[in-house]
Amino acid sequence: MTSSVDLLLVLVVLTNFLAVGTSRLRVCIRASAMQGMMLAMLPLLAHREAGWRAFVLAGGTALLKGWLIPRLLMDAIREVRIGREVTPFLGFVPSLVICAIGTALALVFSDRMPLAPEHVSSLYVSTALSGLLSGFIILVARRKAIMQVVGYVLVENGIFVFGLLLIEAMPFMVEVGVLLDLFAGIFIMGIVLNHIRNEFESLDTAHLADLKED
Amino acid sequence: MLDLAFHVALVLLLPPLLLGVINKTKAAFAGRVGPPLLQAYWDLVRLFRKDAVLSRTTTWIFRAGPVVAISTALGAALLVPLGGHAAPVAFSGDVILFAYLLGLGRFFTATAALDTGSAFEGMGAAREVSFSALAEPALFFGLLVLVRTSGALSLSLMMAAPWNTASTVAGAALVLVVVSWFLVLLAENSRIPFDDPNTHLELTMIHEVMVLDHSGKAFGLVLWGAAIKLFVFAALVANLLPFRSDDVALGWAAFVCSMLLVAGVVGVVESVMARFRLVRVPQLVVSASLLAALGLVLLVR
Numbered sequence A: 001m002t003s004s005v006d007l008l009l010v011l012v013v014l015t016n017f018l019a020v021g022t023s024r025l026r027v028c029i030r031a032s033a034m035q036g037m038m039l040a041m042l043p044l045l046a047h048r049e050a051g052w053r054a055f056v057l058a059g060g061t062a063l064l065k066g067w068l069i070p071r072l073l074m075d076a077i078r079e080v081r082i083g084r085e086v087t088p089f090l091g092f093v094p095s096l097v098i099c100a101i102g103t104a105l106a107l108v109f110s111d112r113m114p115l116a117p118e119h120v121s122s123l124y125v126s127t128a129l130s131g132l133l134s135g136f137i138i139l140v141a142r143r144k145a146i147m148q149v150v151g152y153v154l155v156e157n158g159i160f161v162f163g164l165l166l167i168e169a170m171p172f173m174v175e176v177g178v179l180l181d182l183f184a185g186i187f188i189m190g191i192v193l194n195h196i197r198n199e200f201e202s203l204d205t206a207h208l209a210d211l212k213e214d
Numbered sequence B: 001m002l003d004l005a006f007h008v009a010l011v012l013l014l015p016p017l018l019l020g021v022i023n024k025t026k027a028a029f030a031g032r033v034g035p036p037l038l039q040a041y042w043d044l045v046r047l048f049r050k051d052a053v054l055s056r057t058t059t060w061i062f063r064a065g066p067v068v069a070i071s072t073a074l075g076a077a078l079l080v081p082l083g084g085h086a087a088p089v090a091f092s093g094d095v096i097l098f099a100y101l102l103g104l105g106r107f108f109t110a111t112a113a114l115d116t117g118s119a120f121e122g123m124g125a126a127r128e129v130s131f132s133a134l135a136e137p138a139l140f141f142g143l144l145v146l147v148r149t150s151g152a153l154s155l156s157l158m159m160a161a162p163w164n165t166a167s168t169v170a171g172a173a174l175v176l177v178v179v180s181w182f183l184v185l186l187a188e189n190s191r192i193p194f195d196d197p198n199t200h201l202e203l204t205m206i207h208e209v210m211v212l213d214h215s216g217k218a219f220g221l222v223l224w225g226a227a228i229k230l231f232v233f234a235a236l237v238a239n240l241l242p243f244r245s246d247d248v249a250l251g252w253a254a255f256v257c258s259m260l261l262v263a264g265v266v267g268v269v270e271s272v273m274a275r276f277r278l279v280r281v282p283q284l285v286v287s288a289s290l291l292a293a294l295g296l297v298l299l300v301r
Helices: A002-021 A025-046 A052-080 A092-111 A124-141 A145-164 A173-200 A205-209 B002-030 B039-049 B060-079 B094-115 B119-150 B169-188 B216-240 B248-272 B278-300
Strands: none
Touching: A002 A025, A002 A092, A002 A124, A002 A145, A002 B169, A002 B278, A025 A052, A025 A145, A052 A145, A052 A173, A092 A124, A092 B278, A124 A145, A145 A173, A173 A205, B002 B039, B002 B060, B002 B216, B002 B248, B039 B216, B060 B094, B060 B216, B094 B119, B094 B216, B119 B169, B119 B278, B169 B216, B169 B248, B169 B278, B216 B248
C-alpha cells in the first residue's frame, strides 16, 4: 500500500518537472490536470479507513483540479491564442535544475522534521515541498499570466498533499475550504487576466511594470 | 550453456527486428502499410554484398571506425543480462567497462567522421559527443541507483531482480530510472525527439551525418552496430520492467516481449512527437540526468 502511494507521489513530482520544463502552455495545463487526477487518487489509496469522506474528497478533487480548472484554462488560451512562453524571466533548464535541487533538498529536509511515526519514511512532506517550490518557480519565472495561474495551482496541490497528512486529525472541511479557496482564486485570476488583456492586448505580465502616459 | 547460446543468438539476430517493430508502429500510426518487418535484415544483406568506396583523404581510422563501433557494441551486449539471466561476462565493476565500451565506440565513430575531412561530418561528430556527454550522467546516476538497491557492482547481479527490494522508496527510484533511461535510449540512438532517423542530408541530423561517407560492407557494419546499440539500451530498460518468470523458457519469452514492447513504445513516441529544435535537445537530456539523480537522492537520504 505504502509503495503504491510512494509511486504515485513520484509521478506527482514528475508532473511538476514537466510543468516547469515545458514552454508550451497546453502541456503545462495538461501536466497540472494529470497532477490533479493523481492527487484525487491519493486519499483513496492512503486513507481507506476514512470511508465516504475520502470518496467525497477524491471526487471533488478530480472534478475541480482534474477537469474544471484545466478546462477553464484551456478555454482561456484558446480565446487569447497564446501557444507558448517565448522569453521567460528564467530559462527552462535553469528552472529545471533549481526545481531538482529544491526537490533533493526537500527530500533531505523532510527527514529532519518531527513527523508522526507513520509518516516518517513516506514521501508526503517532500512531495508537498517540491510542489510548492515548482509552483513558486513558475509564478516567479514566467511572463504569461496563464502560466502563473498554473503555478498557483501547483502551489495549491503541494498544500493539498501536505493536508493529506492531517486527514485523520483534522475535519475534512479544511480540505473543502482549500478547494473553495483555490476555485475563488482561479476566478479572481480570471478577472485579473481579463483586465490585463483589455488594457494591454496581451497577457505578458512584464507590461505591468511599464508606465502608461495616455 | 543453453542460456549462453540464447544470449549470443539474441544479441546477433534480434536488433534489426527492433528497428522493424519501430517502423511498423510508425507506419500503423500514419495509416501506411510500411516496410516489411524484416526490412532491416534485407538492407544488411544487400549492403554486405556491396563493395565499399574509400576516399583518398581517409586513413586507417576511417576503416577502423565501423569495426570498432560494432565490436564495442557487441562487447557491451555481452555484459548486459537479458531478463534476469546472467550475462556471459560478469565481474564486479563491469558497469564501468560497460559505459566506457560504449564511449570507445562513440569515440571511434566520431573520429572516423572527422577523418573524412568533411566539415559537415565534423559538425555531426561535435553534436554527437556533446549530447552523449550530457546523457552519460543519466546512465551513471541510474546505475548508481541500481548499485544502491542491489548492493552489487556487476550488471548481472544489479539487474537480477531489481523489484525484489525491502525498501519502499526503491520502487519509486526505479520508476525514475526507467523514465530517465528511456530518454537516454532515445538520445543515444538518435531517435525522435532528439534526431530524426529518416532524414538524410538534413543540416539537423546527428548520427546519420557522421556515417555519410561509409558505404557497402562498412556501412552495413555501421547499421548493424547502431541496431545492436539500440538493443543494448533497450535491454537496460527492459531489464527494469517487472515482467519476469522463474521458468527458463517463459523467462526468455518475457524478455523478448518486453524488448518488443520497448521498441513499440519508441515507435509510439516517434509517431506522436515532432523532433525538437537543436537548442531544446540539451534541455531534455539534462532533465533525464536530473530524474536519475533524484532517484539516487531518494535512496541515499
